[in-house]
Amino acid sequence: MFLSIFDIFKIGIGPSSSHTMGPMTAAGRFLDDLRGGRDKEPGAGQMAGLGASLHGSLAFTGKGHATDRAVMLGFMGFLPDTLNPDSVEALEEEVRQTCTVTPDGLGALRFDPQVDLVFDYDTALPGHANGMILKAFDEVGNLYLQETYYSIGGGFVLTATELEDMARGDANALHAQKAAIGYPYPFGSAEEMLKMGAASDKSIAHMKEANELSHMGKAVLDKGIMRLRDAMFDCIDRGLRMEGELPGGLRVKRRAKHIHDQLLSEQGRNLSQPHTINDWMSVYAMAVNEENAAGGRVVTSPTNGAAGVLPSVLRYYRDHCVGANDDGVRIFLLTAAAIGGLIKHNASISGAEVGCQGEVGSASSMAAAGLCAALGGTNAQIENAAEIALEHHLGMTCDPVGGLVQVPCIERNGLGAIKAVSAASLALRGDGQHFMPLDNCIEAMRQTGLDMNTKYKETSQGGLAVNLPQC
Known part of the structure; x- marks a missing residue:
């Protein structure tokens, strides 16, 4: 088993590693998938907007833990370790006023926090208490791409597939492989x-x-x-x-x-x-x-x-x-x-x-x-x-x-x-x-x-x- 000292100790912003840093990191990963040309949903047109739903603990304590703000900042392209905490309030207000984010390489995308960010108190995702679903849509609202992420504590983020692999023991095999090399x-x-x-x-x-x-x-x-x-x-x-x-x-x-x-x-x-x-x-x-x-x-x-x-x-x-x-x-x-x-x-x-x-x-x-x-x-x-x-x-x-x-x-x-x-x-x-x-x-x-x-x-x-x- 190996986790680097820089995995355990991460520089970021408050108030929560799982509810703030994790969702911001997940949004960044989702943008990378969009930039990388991951296969979009069949029939989807040109990407035009983003959305997110928060589940479990992310929903129940997300507002107090600034999870909504973290998703906005992540969709803007910011990461926890480089973001200036003093700029956060102004950046959040910008998104709420314009209902738009402009991450590098993807252009202007519609994102209205009042509509496109959902605190889902009723639906618990199966993998972990800190679950979130991130989505991209085309011009008419058809689903363009979707991914489920789990913020598992300490700023660590896994996709649903990665979490399932870990549960099956594939992670143990990976640790053994790392040890061997x-x-x-x-x-x-x-x-x-x-x-x-x-x-x-x-x-x-x-x-x-x-x-x-x-x-x-x-x-x-x-x-x-x-x-x-x-x-x-x-x-x-x-x-x-x-x-x-x-x-x-x-x-x-x-x-x-x-x-x-x-x-x-x-x-x-x-x-x-x-x-x-x-x-x-x-x-x-x-x-x-x-x-x-x-x-x-x-x-x-x-x-x-x-x-x-x-x-x-x-x-x-x-x-x-x-x-x-x-x-x-x-x-x-x-x-x-x-x-x-x-x-x-x-x-x-x-x-x-x-x-x-x-x-x-x-x-x-x-x-x-x-x-x-x-x-x-x-x-x-x-x-x-x-x-x-x-x-x-x-x-x-x-x-x-x-x-x-x-x-x-x-x-x-x-x-x-x-x-x-x-x-x-x-x-x-x-x-x-x-x-x-x-x-x-x-x-x-x-x-x-x-x-x-x-x-x-x-x-x-x-x-x-x-x-x-x-x-």
């Missing part, structure tokens, strides 16, 4: 990862690095890792500067700057309690998730809804841990990506599929492993840290109030970061031997997600989403 450590489970590490006398980070270097140069890898680091820290810094209310109607106020100002004012005055370090971790995470809620630039870690956990723990390592350095940052991110790949491969990182245990739980597990590795932990201790953090998020629901990635998401990231540091510390105090293997914990998360009622899986139909403050 050059990935030296194709571990598909934590058990395999530990065995390969023991046999090669290599750390998890070094095995992950070797896999990456088999398909890219070291300079490219190092530059990419530092770009991820910089994007994470830039997001924290921007979040710590910003004030005001978050969009969406809940009137949730940004708090990160105020808390950060308090923490700075207490430095050097012997006013801080020992537990104040938790406030630092919380404020770093909250800064990221306030930016995410505002549609700013974030890094999927492994998702947008959980984007604050890992950057917070990485910032904690750099600014608060003895002996922190750039090599430790590399080790942290490579190790975290390895754990994230295992969780995605064997369970899910999608809140719409398994609840928030798959988002904040996975992020906390990844961050715990990364910190443990950066602080010199053995492979066994790293696996233990990842398991501790994930285990204590099992069963966590995804119940965003108003369909917005604000309540409880912002604070939840802070608590996920604190759990990650605690898990890493506990693991470092031991010898790596523990009762519950990480693989079993990941499987428990998968099974729990299957059993979880859909009300608690990013539909805003249960939990906190329906238990609101009384006015």
Whole structure:
């Protein structure tokens, strides 16, 4: 099994990797098919318009997660990693006013969001809770081309055919083929990862690095890792500067700057309690998730809804841990990506599929492993840290109030970061031997997600989403 660090960590925009980045990416793929001359429907005339229908969680929380805006931007030809977040509102207004998009190479196409973008609350697509159907039409409204896409979490997008191939096991065959052509450590489970590490006398980070270097140069890898680091820290810094209310109607106020100002004012005055370090971790995470809620630039870690956990723990390592350095940052991110790949491969990182245990739980597990590795932990201790953090998020629901990635998401990231540091510390105090293997914990998360009622899986139909403050 191999997922690159740049698959797990993607630079994009908020508020959601599955509901914003995924649909934008899917729209981009659909445009590529249209440009590539994919066979159109028999009898269709010249292409003249576009349409989309959103299903499952994409319908129920799509408006709060800006899925409609994401589809518009995708049909305009924009991609999450290069789009300027500050231009989004003007671009959306342009489409709503003109009812037209003009993607490169395809000319002007009719797209009226009021008519051509449908939130289908009644029809669930069979492949995944985050389903969407994209269409192109000719001048008189006949179907020109249609494709079904699934946004499976973390910005990953599959067509219906690709998802079916994966379900049939073709994906496993593909992973085996990839391993045969050059990935030296194709571990598909934590058990395999530990065995390969023991046999090669290599750390998890070094095995992950070797896999990456088999398909890219070291300079490219190092530059990419530092770009991820910089994007994470830039997001924290921007979040710590910003004030005001978050969009969406809940009137949730940004708090990160105020808390950060308090923490700075207490430095050097012997006013801080020992537990104040938790406030630092919380404020770093909250800064990221306030930016995410505002549609700013974030890094999927492994998702947008959980984007604050890992950057917070990485910032904690750099600014608060003895002996922190750039090599430790590399080790942290490579190790975290390895754990994230295992969780995605064997369970899910999608809140719409398994609840928030798959988002904040996975992020906390990844961050715990990364910190443990950066602080010199053995492979066994790293696996233990990842398991501790994930285990204590099992069963966590995804119940965003108003369909917005604000309540409880912002604070939840802070608590996920604190759990990650605690898990890493506990693991470092031991010898790596523990009762519950990480693989079993990941499987428990998968099974729990299957059993979880859909009300608690990013539909805003249960939990906190329906238990609101009384006015």
